[in-house]
Amino acid sequence: MAYEIILATTMAISILFALSLNIITGFCGQVSLGHAAFYGLGAYAGAMLTKAGWPLVAALPPAAIVAGCVGFIVGLASLRVRHDFLAITTMGVSFLFVGVVRKQEWLGGEIGISGIPAVQFGRPGLLVLSIICAGLFAVVAVYIKRSWMGFAFDSIANDEDTARVLGIDVPRFKLWAFVIGTSGAGIAGALYAHHVRYIGPDSFGFVESVTVLAMVIIGGIGSVWAVALAAAVLSVLPLWFQFIDDYKLLIYGLMVFGVVRFSPNGIAGAVQSLVNRRH
Amino acid sequence: MSALEIVGLNKSFSGFRVINDVNLFVEVGERRLIIGPNGAGKTTLFNIITGEIQPDAGTILLNGQNITNIPVQKRSHLGLTRTYQIITLFPNDSLLKNISLSLLALSSLRWSPFVALDVRNDIKLQALEVLDQVGLKRLADRPLNQTSYGEQRRVEIAMALAQRPKIILLDEPFAGLSIEERTQIRELLVSIPEEVTIVMIDHDMEVALEFAEKITVMHFGEVVVEGSRAEVVEHPKTREIYLGE
Numbered sequence: 251m252a253y254e255i256i257l258a259t260t261m262a263i264s265i266l267f268a269l270s271l272n273i274i275t276g277f278c279g280q281v282s283l284g285h286a287a288f289y290g291l292g293a294y295a296g297a298m299l300t301k302a303g304w305p306l307v308a309a310l311p312p313a314a315i316v317a318g319c320v321g322f323i324v325g326l327a328s329l330r331v332r333h334d335f336l337a338i339t340t341m342g343v344s345f346l347f348v349g350v351v352r353k354q355e356w357l358g359g360e361i362g363i364s365g366i367p368a369v370q371f372g373r374p375g376l377l378v379l380s381i382i383c384a385g386l387f388a389v390v391a392v393y394i395k396r397s398w399m400g401f402a403f404d405s406i407a408n409d410e411d412t413a414r415v416l417g418i419d420v421p422r423f424k425l426w427a428f429v430i431g432t433s434g435a436g437i438a439g440a441l442y443a444h445h446v447r448y449i450g451p452d453s454f455g456f457v458e459s460v461t462v463l464a465m466v467i468i469g470g471i472g473s474v475w476a477v478a479l480a481a482a483v484l485s486v487l488p489l490w491f492q493f494i495d496d497y498k499l500l501i502y503g504l505m506v507f508g509v510v511r512f513s514p515n516g517i518a519g520a521v522q523s524l525v526n527r528r529h
Numbered sequence: 530m531s532a533l534e535i536v537g538l539n540k541s542f543s544g545f546r547v548i549n550d551v552n553l554f555v556e557v558g559e560r561r562l563i564i565g566p567n568g569a570g571k572t573t574l575f576n577i578i579t580g581e582i583q584p585d586a587g588t589i590l591l592n593g594q595n596i597t598n599i600p601v602q603k604r605s606h607l608g609l610t611r612t613y614q615i616i617t618l619f620p621n622d623s624l625l626k627n628i629s630l631s632l633l634a635l636s637s638l639r640w641s642p643f644v645a646l647d648v649r650n651d652i653k654l655q656a657l658e659v660l661d662q663v664g665l666k667r668l669a670d671r672p673l674n675q676t677s678y679g680e681q682r683r684v685e686i687a688m689a690l691a692q693r694p695k696i697i698l699l700d701e702p703f704a705g706l707s708i709e710e711r712t713q714i715r716e717l718l719v720s721i722p723e724e725v726t727i728v729m730i731d732h733d734m735e736v737a738l739e740f741a742e743k744i745t746v747m748h749f750g751e752v753v754v755e756g757s758r759a760e761v762v763e764h765p766k767t768r769e770i771y772l773g774e
Contacts, residue, residue, distance in 0.1 A: 398633060399642035405619060405630055412617045415579055417605035417634035417692065426642065 256445075258487050262380035263441045264485030265478045268465040269387050270434025275463065276472040277400060278314075278427035279407025280328050281337040284344035288317040288435035289442065290454030291347070294357055296440025297366045306369050306379065306444050313440035314433040331511025332410070344459050349353050351451040362450025366443055369417045380441050384478075387434050391474045394430070396435045404492055405426060407472070457499060464502040468509050469520025480517060532557040532696050532726035537728060539588030540570075540577060540750075541611075547573050548584070549750040556697075561728045562741030570750040571730045575591030575698050579611050580604050592695060606635060609665045612625070612685045612702060616731075618672040624684055625664055627673055628656040631688035656691070663687040663717060679710030686717055697721070697727040700750060715740065738762075746770065 271285045292313035299309035327339050349355050356365075369376040394400045402423045404437040414420045443449045461484075469480030484502065488495040513520040540548040547570045553560045557673065563571050576582040576587060581600040589597045598605055602670040618627050636652070638644055660666045663683045668676060673684060682702060689697050702718070718740060718766050721727060724764050729741065738744070744761040746754040754764045761767055 393643075393645065396645050397643050398638055398646055401630060401633065401644070401646060402625075404622070408619045408621070409617055411581060411601075412613075412619070413630075413634075414601040415581070415605060416612060416631055416688070417602050417639075418630075419602050419639065421600075423642070512623055 259377045259380050260443050260485050261482045262384045262440050262483040266384040266387050266479035267438040267462055269391050269463050270431045272466050272477045274427050274431035276466055277403040282340040283337045284340035285435055285462050286458035287344045287347035288321055288432040289439040291317040291320055291435030293443035293449045296449040297363045297443040300367045310437050314436040317436025318429045318433035321428045325428030329356050329421045329426050344456050347447050348451045348455050363416055364448045366447040369444055371513050383437055388474055390455025391429050466508050470516025473518030476518035531773040534590035536588045539585045547750045551752055557726055559726055560724050560742045561729045562744045565747035567748040571747055572700055576702055586676055610689040610694040611691050611698035612701040613687055618673055621672055623670050625656050625671055627684055628659050628691055631691045635692050659687050659691045678708050696726040701731050703731055
């Protein structure tokens with residue numbers, strides 16, 4: 251049973267992490283290759299606070315705020331650069347995060363932070379908390395999609411210049427996307443830190459950023475349910491089949507290639523076209 | 530006071546001057562046509578007026594207000610809107626959604642990003658009304674990419690009009706249209722209220738001349754001739770540019 255709880259917790263945290271990137275990349279069309287940095291910020295903030303005696307539930311909002319504030323600053327970069335250039339810039343954020351954390355003794359430096367306190371109600375408690383957080387974020391994402399903000403995100407993702415000419419405040423909405431998305435990653439990171447109970451700079455490197463982007467692309471950019479499904483499956487695949495772990499990037503890369511080649515809109519697009527064909 | 534006043538406008542790309550000391554004064558309610566061969570700088574001029582390109586020098590006044598350094602999205606809030614030579618709408622979205630977006634961008638709702646739209650029936654009704662005005666209400670739920678080019682052009686103009694503009698810039702609205710579609714667009718343009726100022730670029734001299742009251746001819750980034758239809762048509766410079774005389 252304990253193993254199933256670990257799997258389910260991993261799934262829930264990954265869903266939250268992928269959905270948070272989906273707001274930035276899926277909804278608003280801003281490609282980010284550095285999302286793991288915000289996951290890491292939340293993990294470090296959450297771990298430091300619980301080590302200082304805070305309960306995890308109380309540490310989640312500060313973790314979201316820390317990640318969201320840095321997300322706001324990175325979001326400012328998205329006002330100046332676009333597309334490939336934004337991807338490279340956010341990739342730089344990922345490397346910067348790892349590089350800076352490595353040199354900070356108060357954050358454990360290269361060794362990282364170990365002995366992160368267990369959650370009060372044990373692993374089942376963390377699972378429930380992770381499910382609640384992922385569920386709430388999914389509800390927020392669905393609501394955003396139906397709101398004026400979702401409408402504006404959609405137009406920016408489609409054609410930023412036309413959206414601007416129509417009078418849509420593109421910079422404001424881009425910043426909203428970054429703040430909401432990175433805050434979600436911060437919460438996911440804090441949960442992750444208490445799931446594995448040891449974090450180091452390498453846990454939040456470029457590979458993690460690419461992995462979460464693969465979840466969003468395979469699920470179907472912009473779709474809440476499909477990204478959640480892809481995140482759930484892809485997060486536990488290496489745990490179910492140990493041999494996959496060694497070839498994780500290769501397999502994810504092939505899957506992304508296959509999706510982009512045969513179903514550019516991911517699982518969501520494939521399902522939609524099946525539904526359309528039946529009608 | 531002019532609706533649009535451009536003074537000493539200059540723009541160069543990599544040392545090549547594409548707009549050269551352009552001065553343009555368009556009165557409120559005027560129908561102005563800008564003509565010129567390819568590469569004359571007409572679309573660049575529009576891009577500078579809307580703020581998509583920043584000029585190197587010069588001033589742009591919209592109803593007396595200096596908008597030279599105002600961001601693109603704020604200019605539409607001041608009553609400036611445009612259409613493009615190549616239609617740049619949201620092709621996967623329905624006609625209704627395209628028009629709604631145009632309405633929402635300038636409505637007071639823009640300050641409430643979290644408001645759920647499916648409970649805002651007023652926006653939907655307004656969008657349907659706009660579509661009705663351009664004869665496309667029956668296609669409201671159809672994705673834009675499943676409509677004809679002429680219908681897309683009507684949607685584009687409808688989106689601009691939905692924002693109740695003071696001045697509308699039309700970049701080759703008749704380009705690529707069939708004879709029947711041209712007639713529909715012409716009727717649509719004629720129905721635009723008189724108080725709305727229109728500045729239009731077009732190559733179709735016949736249709737455009739019929740529409741415009743005053744014409745500006747551009748060549749190599751400069752305004753070379755300006756005047757009434759008769760004056761411009763008879764002007765030797767126009768004949769030189771268009772007929773090589």
